[in-house]
Amino acid sequence: MKRKVFACIILFFTSLVIGQNEIKIHYTVDLTRIESDSFYVMLNVEGIKTDSIVFQFASTAPGAYEVMNVGRFVGNFEAFDYSDELLKIYRKDVNQYVIYNAKSLGKIQYQVEDSYDTNIKEFPIFSAAGSNLEKDNVVINGQMVFGYFQGYQENPVTVNFNYPKDWLVGTALPTEDGKYFAEDYDRLVDSPLMIGELTKSTLEISDTKVDVYCYSQNKVITASIIADTLEPIVKAVEKFLGALPVKHYAFLFHFRKDVQGGALEHNYSSYYAMPEDDITQLLESLLPTASHEFCHIVTPLHIHSDIIEQFNFEKPVASRHLWFYEGVTNWMESTSRLRGGLISEADFFDEIISSSLRTSTRLFDSTVSLIESSLGCYNEYEFEWYHAYSRGGLVGLLLDLKILELSDYKVGLKDVIIKLLNEYKTKSFPDEKFFNIIVEHSYPEIREILERYVGGTDALPMKEYLDKIGYDYIPEVKTGKQEA
Ligand SMILES: [Zn+2]
Structure with missing residues (x-):
């Protein structure tokens, strides 16, 4: 009995410590302002206890195996205190902004270019790890839009997006009342979002729910056609493994004329940027790619170093x-x-x-x-x-x-x-x-x-x-x- 009490006390203090170290981080991204091909990002923050803090953009992302230096795409970075007065900042590195008087930091604002239409041609971002902002669709791979405070990578994050009422949102992130939740920055990066004029179809494979979202620039293909094509593959992987290691999964497909094809795996989803060919060719090229990405639910997404x-x-x-x-x-x-x-x-x-x-x-x-x-x-x-x-x-x-x-x-x-x-x-x-x-x-x-x-x-x-x-x-x- 004594042992149990001791264990409870440890748990109690641990949770207190975690609570004390957490700060409040809430992002708002305006997807209606597309005129400059940049995302307008606002971050509300509360609870920083140090005199200065570094805000970090990603140098790369899991699965991309290339240096991205997302800070290259960031502009008009500003930090404000709780009274909306500008705070002093210093750009320490391409991906790092130091914010002074951080104890009074209440808000950060910046713009970040979308990588599909950027004028930055050196070291292009792999399409499946990139971002896009257009009048009928948006693609967000978390590291291309969001940063984190150094020391707070493990802090929970919430996000709101402003977008037209009739748009659909495809993502594996949980949501409630329009607010998206990520348990930490890694999960935010691991959960790409596709927002816009999409089609959606859902497969139920045993007790796993598989959502398929599709953006097709010229309406060549829909989510239900893709879902019909993917169903045998998902079932084959289930048969191979005995059971699928996830209870929900989202396939996000983005088809357009002018994109370099690519796909990237995530824990509960995968994102595909693919050239919009005729439908037969599309389905042929989609099959091996989608089944490869889906198989990543085993490794590196579960089995990894x-x-x-x-x-x-x-x-x-x-x-x-x-x-x-x-x-x-x-x-x-x-x-x-x-x-x-x-x-x-x-x-x-x-x-x-x-x-x-x-x-x-x-x-x-x-x-x-x-x-x-x-x-x-x-x-x-x-x-x-x-x-x-x-x-x-x-x-x-x-x-x-x-x-x-x-x-x-x-x-x-x-x-x-x-x-x-x-x-x-x-x-x-x-x-x-x-x-x-x-x-x-x-x-x-x-x-x-x-x-x-x-x-x-x-x-x-x-x-x-x-x-x-x-x-x-x-x-x-x-x-x-x-x-x-
Ligand atoms: Zn792979």
Whole structure:
């Protein structure tokens, strides 16, 4: 009994301390002022107890693997005290504003350009991580519009948007009476919003509610057509995993003529910026992309390292394991479609595996390991890290075949992933210990695959592995002639 009382006291004091450290942060974004292609952002704040404070814009965002420096898009930054008098500020860095006399800080205002129509052409923002503000639609990836006070990244945030009454809002953020809630800045960034003249459709897959939102510039496609296309994929992933690890999910699709295609995964949603082609081509290109992004609900969104868990928005820090986040996701995406009967075995090996092999050998430097390119994704390996998709996916196949063989075909990589998912659903793994963790959850023999083909640069033993399952591996021969 004593122990229980002691535990309660600790909890009580902990909650008091958290309460004391919290400040009130409420954003209002006016989406009706589109004349300057900039978001007008107002932030009301209460409770800062330091003499000065740094307001930070993001240098990058999870999943983007590029330096963004959102501060480049910010202008007219002003801070006011509770009496609406201007406070002294100092721009310390492209992404940082120091605000003085912060104890009396009551409001911040700034404008931030939308990245789709910006005149800043250097280091363009990846379309799926960007922002857009137009008369019939708005796209907000949180890091492109919102910042945070240093030391308060974990503070809850609320947001209101002003927009025309007949617009729809697509997002995974919870809402009440028009106000959106994020438990912290990371969640705000993790929950893109698409607002405007959208169509919406909802799928119920077991006890998971999947909302599909669509903006189509020329009304070529609607959410219900996309939802019909996505339903078999979501069901195939559910069948593959046994159960979906989320209870709600939102697909946000933005189609326009002049966009570079891209997609970005989030914990409870994914956002797609795609060129608006004819509908058949649209659906063809949408399928593998949407199923890849949806499969990210497993990794990195649930299974991820400590580096991703405590995301550093000030200075990008890379994880070693893009091969797992992107490559194993690729493997999982194609394998769940194969096992769900959506593609044939011939499609799987002839198309997907062969094309990964070609991409891996033709495009990438075979002397750089997957770990090295992952660690260098923000600087020296800004192209090389893409090897994670093809070689990482092939490593996924090797791991699966080896685990199947070692277990007498009772379990495969999928079962290891499910074990990891259960263990790491609510916590992260130490980045440098992941090989050990995979080995602990599978077989000692697995270490060799990880060390040689992920940590090292040995050529993948495709012939040996494909032979075991009755497939011929014919390596590509360089003829010196151009392909017909
Ligand atoms: Zn991905």
